[in-house]
Amino acid sequence: MKQFTSNPFYKFVLFPIGQILVFILGAGITLSVLVILLAYIFRGSVTNLDLVERTLVILPKVLIDGITIGFVYATIALGYTMVYGVLEFINFSHSEIFMVGGVVGVELLRYLEAQGALASMNQYVVIALAILLGMFIAGSLAVTVERVAYKPLRNAPRLVPLISAIGMSFFLQDAVRLILGLTTGEFNVILPKFGTFDQFQTFNVPGVAAPVQLQNKTILLIGVTIVMLVGLNYLVNGTKIGKAIRAVAQDRPTASLMGINVNFIISITFLIGGALGGAAGVLFALKVTRLDPFVGFFPGLKAFTAAVLGGIGNLTGALLGGLVLGLLESFGASYLGVFTQGAFGAEYKDIFAFAILIAILIFRPSGLLGQTVGQKA
Amino acid sequence: MSKRLNLVIALLMVASLVLAACTGGGATEGGNENESGGGAAAPKLIKIATQSPLSGGQSLLGVDIKNGAQLAVEQLSGPLTEMGFTVELAPYDDQATPDVGVANAKAIVADPAILCGVGHLNSGVMIPSSEEYHAAGLAFVSPANTNPVVTTRGYKEVNRIVGRDDVQAPVAEAYAFNELGAKSVYIIHDKTAYGQGVAEFFRKAAEKDGMAVLGFEGTEETANFDAIITPLLAANPDVVFFSGIYNQAGVFFKQARDAGYEGTFMGTDGMDASGLADLAGDALVKGGGMVYTSVAGPASAYPKAAQFAKDFEAKFGAPPQPFAAQGYDAAAVCLKAIENAAKAANGEIPTRAAVADAIRALTLEGITGTISFDSIGDLPKAKYFIIKVNATTGAEWNKNEIVAELEFASPGMGE
Numbered sequence: 001m002k003q004f005t006s007n008p009f010y011k012f013v014l015f016p017i018g019q020i021l022v023f024i025l026g027a028g029i030t031l032s033v034l035v036i037l038l039a040y041i042f043r044g045s046v047t048n049l050d051l052v053e054r055t056l057v058i059l060p061k062v063l064i065d066g067i068t069i070g071f072v073y074a075t076i077a078l079g080y081t082m083v084y085g086v087l088e089f090i091n092f093s094h095s096e097i098f099m100v101g102g103v104v105g106v107e108l109l110r111y112l113e114a115q116g117a118l119a120s121m122n123q124y125v126v127i128a129l130a131i132l133l134g135m136f137i138a139g140s141l142a143v144t145v146e147r148v149a150y151k152p153l154r155n156a157p158r159l160v161p162l163i164s165a166i167g168m169s170f171f172l173q174d175a176v177r178l179i180l181g182l183t184t185g186e187f188n189v190i191l192p193k194f195g196t197f198d199q200f201q202t203f204n205v206p207g208v209a210a211p212v213q214l215q216n217k218t219i220l221l222i223g224v225t226i227v228m229l230v231g232l233n234y235l236v237n238g239t240k241i242g243k244a245i246r247a248v249a250q251d252r253p254t255a256s257l258m259g260i261n262v263n264f265i266i267s268i269t270f271l272i273g274g275a276l277g278g279a280a281g282v283l284f285a286l287k288v289t290r291l292d293p294f295v296g297f298f299p300g301l302k303a304f305t306a307a308v309l310g311g312i313g314n315l316t317g318a319l320l321g322g323l324v325l326g327l328l329e330s331f332g333a334s335y336l337g338v339f340t341q342g343a344f345g346a347e348y349k350d351i352f353a354f355a356i357l358i359a360i361l362i363f364r365p366s367g368l369l370g371q372t373v374g375q376k377a
Numbered sequence: 378m379s380k381r382l383n384l385v386i387a388l389l390m391v392a393s394l395v396l397a398a399c400t401g402g403g404a405t406e407g408g409n410e411n412e413s414g415g416g417a418a419a420p421k422l423i424k425i426a427t428q429s430p431l432s433g434g435q436s437l438l439g440v441d442i443k444n445g446a447q448l449a450v451e452q453l454s455g456p457l458t459e460m461g462f463t464v465e466l467a468p469y470d471d472q473a474t475p476d477v478g479v480a481n482a483k484a485i486v487a488d489p490a491i492l493c494g495v496g497h498l499n500s501g502v503m504i505p506s507s508e509e510y511h512a513a514g515l516a517f518v519s520p521a522n523t524n525p526v527v528t529t530r531g532y533k534e535v536n537r538i539v540g541r542d543d544v545q546a547p548v549a550e551a552y553a554f555n556e557l558g559a560k561s562v563y564i565i566h567d568k569t570a571y572g573q574g575v576a577e578f579f580r581k582a583a584e585k586d587g588m589a590v591l592g593f594e595g596t597e598e599t600a601n602f603d604a605i606i607t608p609l610l611a612a613n614p615d616v617v618f619f620s621g622i623y624n625q626a627g628v629f630f631k632q633a634r635d636a637g638y639e640g641t642f643m644g645t646d647g648m649d650a651s652g653l654a655d656l657a658g659d660a661l662v663k664g665g666g667m668v669y670t671s672v673a674g675p676a677s678a679y680p681k682a683a684q685f686a687k688d689f690e691a692k693f694g695a696p697p698q699p700f701a702a703q704g705y706d707a708a709a710v711c712l713k714a715i716e717n718a719a720k721a722a723n724g725e726i727p728t729r730a731a732v733a734d735a736i737r738a739l740t741l742e743g744i745t746g747t748i749s750f751d752s753i754g755d756l757p758k759a760k761y762f763i764i765k766v767n768a769t770t771g772a773e774w775n776k777n778e779i780v781a782e783l784e785f786a787s788p789g790m791g792e
Contacts, residue, residue: 058611065603177432186436188624190655198635215635288600290628290656292434295600333604337592345594346604347568 012234019316020226020323024070027324028063031331035059042339054338060205060212062334063327068218068287070326071225075280076303077310077318078232079142079273085249085313086269089158092165093145094277095300096172099293101138101278102285103176105130106189113192123195131224131282138278142270145172151263176293189291197286221283228276229319235272236315245269249313302329309357311367320368328353423457423726424467425450425711426485427704428478428496428506431470434624437650438700439498442520443468444693445704446495448685453712460724464712467491471502473622478502479509486513492732493518493711495704499622500524501570507535516733518710520703523646523672524574528753529790534733536750538706538743540672540759542571544785545645546578548761549618549670552781554586557641557668559615561589565605565629567621568595575620575645589614599625602632609633615640616665622647627656630667634660641665646672649699649764651771659769667766668780673699673745674762678779682744696775706743713741755787 039055076098083091108130112118118126149168153161180187197217204211236242247255248265256262284299285291302325310321332352337345360368427446430439447466454464469485471478478497485491486509494510494517497503503522510517511532519527519537523545528535553559562583566576573595583590591612594605609617610633617633617640619626630642634657642661648669654661661667676686682702689697714735718727727735740749751757763781768774 054611058607061607061610065607069601069603181432186434186652187432188434188652188656193658200637213637284600288628289631290600292599298598298600330604330607334607337594337608345592346608347595347597349604 008238012238013230016230016233017226020229020319023320023323024067027320027327028067031066031327032059032063035331035335038335038339046339046341051338055335057210058334058338060210062330064212064214064218065334066327066330067323068221068326069330070323071222072280072284072287072299072322073303073306073326074319074322075225075228075276075283076299077307077322078229078315079277080304080307081310081312081315081318082245082269082273084307085315086245086252086266087150087154087161088313089150089161090165090304091150091270091273092162092300092304093149093168093172094142094273095296095303096169096176097138097142097145097274097296098277098281098284098300098303099291099296100141100172100176100281101134101274102281102291102295103180103189103293104137104278105134105282106191106285106291108133109192109194110189113194118192118194123197126194127197127220127282127286131279134278134282135275136278138281139271139275141172142274142277143267146267146270151266173293173296180293187292189285191285191289191291217286221287224279224283228279232272232276232315241265241268305354305357309360309367311369314367314369317367317369324368325353325357328356421461421726422463422465422490423492423715424465424488424490425708425715426467426469426488426491426494426496427708428469428471428481428485428494428502429498429704430473431468433472434652435473435498435622435650437652438521438698439471439473441693441698441701442495442498442704444689445520445697445701446708448689448692449705449708449712452688453709456716457712457719460716460719462719462726465490466708469496471497471499471506473499473502475502475505478506482506482509486510486515491515492715492727492729493736495520495707495711497522498700499569499571500527500574503527504570507532510534514729514733516711516714516729516736518707518736520707521646521673521700522571524570525788526570526574528755531753531790533737533754536710536736536754538703538710538745538748538756539646540761540785541755541787542575542645543578543788544759545670545672545761546575546620547582548763548783548785549643549645550579550582550586550588552668552670552763553616553618553641553643554583554588556780557616557665559588559641561591561612561614562616562618563592563594563609563612563614564590564618564620565592565594565596566619567625568597569621571647572621576618579618579620599628602629605629606633606636606638610636610638613640616643617641618643620645620647623650623653624656627653630657631660634663639664642667644669646670646699649673651698651768651774653771654766654768654774655771661766662769669764669766671699671762671764672759673703674760674764674779674782675699675775675777676702677775678762678782679745681742681746685744702745706741706745706748709743710736710739710741710748714739751787751789753790755789758784758786760784 039052043051079094145168149164150161177187199216200213202211202213244260244265248262306321306325307318310317329349333346333349336348427443429442430436450466457464469481498521500522511534516534523542525541525543564576566572591614649671676682676697714732718731718735737750761783762779764777765780767776
């Protein structure tokens with residue numbers, strides 16, 4: 001067994017992927033069983049349609065929606081949780097880093113379209129370029145924000161950088177609004193149509209009556225985020241830099257006594273968190289087809305919630321929290337309307353998701369997997 | 378350390394101040410005019426305010442309301458100029474946001490040179506802002522607000538030159554039921570005073586006709602509509618009625634069509650902007666297509682607006698969006714009422730109350746038809762259009778065709 005666990009392929013590829021699968025299956029199956037049970041219980045009270053049948057028909061799509069948005073939340077949540085790990089404050093401008101990443105990626109696509117190059121280029125090269133540029137700009141921006149708005153406040157009481165972060169968030173929103181609005185006053189960033197990302201792949205799943213349809217961009221989104229999550233896991237747990245990040249998170253003064261350049265490590269943390277946020281922004285833009293400067297607010301808030309749900313400061317927790325929150329939200333939004341016959345609709349999805357969040361935090365105040373900052377003095 | 382910290386904070390503050398000054402746009406413009414105007418021709422200066430979204434997702438419509446009003450001030454202020462007045466437009470940017478609208482309204486009523494106003498685009502902004510206008514006795518003429526509450530509060534200062542949602546929504550429903558033969562509908566609204574209001578009126582009319590309402594959802598979502606589309610696809614309604622504004626609806630239509638919805642999309646006048654086609658693309662013409670009702674037809678729907686459309690394009694370099702002609706007429710109402718009130722006041726600057734009274738007494742041949750007001754400030758009879766979308770890009774928006782044009786009396790204070 002020991003031999004097996006020390007195998008790097010197992011440790012850095014199989015294990016994290018297995019972990020993700022377990023999280024998805026665990027949360028997905030629990031919720032599915034719950035709604036099917038509820039459907040049987042309430043079957044008699046709904047007269048105009050067969051509740052059980054309706055529940056089963058939309059179940060695959062609800063799961064896919066939830067997993068997709070869950071991965072987006074998880075990828076953003078990692079940025080919150082990493083920064084919390086090393087600095088112990090909530091970087092509220094992270095939602096704007098996410099937005100900037102998406103806007104930069106889409107603007108690249110729009111530029112390519114204006115040059116007439118978009119249609120002739122390989123769609124995967126194009127999207128890879130957009131993601132990389134989004135990651136680069138968002139990562140650099142995150143580092144800059146840290147240098148300008150947080151570093152001077154590092155020894156101030158913890159509320160001070162928090163307020164600085166909120167200010168930075170407004171500043172970035174309005175700066176992007178100003179830049180995008182310069183020419184026309186309109187700041188919708190619309191994704192140009194290209195490639196085959198809108199098309200469907202059809203899978204016949206045994207045991208499910210209707211074939212399950214997945215859009216190419218959904219597959220791309222899930223695939224790319226899994227690769228990034230595995231990469232991050234390797235970076236944090238398998239490299240020297242990762243060791244240094246963990247050391248700084250555990251005890252900053254001692255880490256600096258051990259010869260770790262704390263400022264550099266903090267910058268690296270922001271760079272990684274920002275780059276992940278930027279990539280999530282581009283993938284989110286591909287999915288929703290339109291961005292504006294304020295689009296980061298809700299995903300950012302949800303991702304922050306996901307980080308708290310999983311246990312803030314805990315990387316695995318952020319992943320689990322994101323997936324659970326995404327699934328909760330998707331189940332709540334899709335089934336509330338069906339079960340209450342329209343009395344409560346998708347508009348109550350956030351109330352539903354947050355009620356469950358509060359319930360979980362009452363019983364596990366440190367989140368599902370617990371915080372990992374306990375060793376601090 | 379602390380010196381550096383101070384420097385950074387100071388720099389950030391300066392930067393955000395500069396930014397605020399730049400993005401403040403309309404409001405700052407108005408403020409500046411205030412100062413310069415106060416010095417030069419103070420006693421004879423008359424200003425007409427506009428409030429509409431000049432920046433943001435709904436700015437296409439909002440900017441053209443302002444531009445329409447500006448054109449009216451330039452073309453129609455002759456009689457007032459002859460009487461020795463200087464007429465200026467004071468544009469304010471309400472950002473389609475109630476808070477901003479109310480803050481601007483406070484600035485507007487505090488400027489004694491402003492005697493009349495044109496605005497807003499959004500009922501949800503108009504309703505709270507007009508409380509300020511009412512308290513200050515300042516008359517406003519709305520070029521676009523359709524929520525009944527705008528006028529049913531019975532304020533003397535609040536008028537509109539378009540139809541109302543409690544007529545518009547039943548008109549849309551009747552078209553869906555009779556012309557499209559729809560048996561079932563899924564209603565989605567944007568949780569604003571306008572959107573939810575229209576949606577409720579539509580639901581009432583649908584239930585009366587026996588059309589099945591398969592869903593009734595409100596959402597503020599602007600990006601990811603998965604959670605609404607999944608149950609919608611399972612319910613598979615003949616018609617999806619989206620009651621909201623184009624910038625949200627466009628994204629929703631595109632995602633719903635991509636996900637495989639084949640029926641007809643419907644909407645109301647909030648859909649009437651070329652930006653809808655930019656956002657939704659061919660989702661609007663595929664499947665069952667897209668139809669919307671409007672209280673404001675395109676400029677081509679009004680025989681007298683041809684010259685206006687020509688002048689507008691010559692001045693602003695693009696054809697007018699819907700509501701631009703209404704912006705022009707609303708400003709024309711203001712100008713004519715101020716002129717009448719000034720004559721009654723022997724050429725002196727009239728009071729705001731006199732202007733408000735003059736508006737209610739007025740009958741004006743506008744470019745969108747004959748304008749007069751009933752006792753609560755509605756048109757006695759308003760026009761409603763049903764328009765089918767043929768455009769797949771914003772540039773083709775004028776290819777949309779009017780499939781029906783109807784005239785209904787205002788329901789007054791009723792319901």
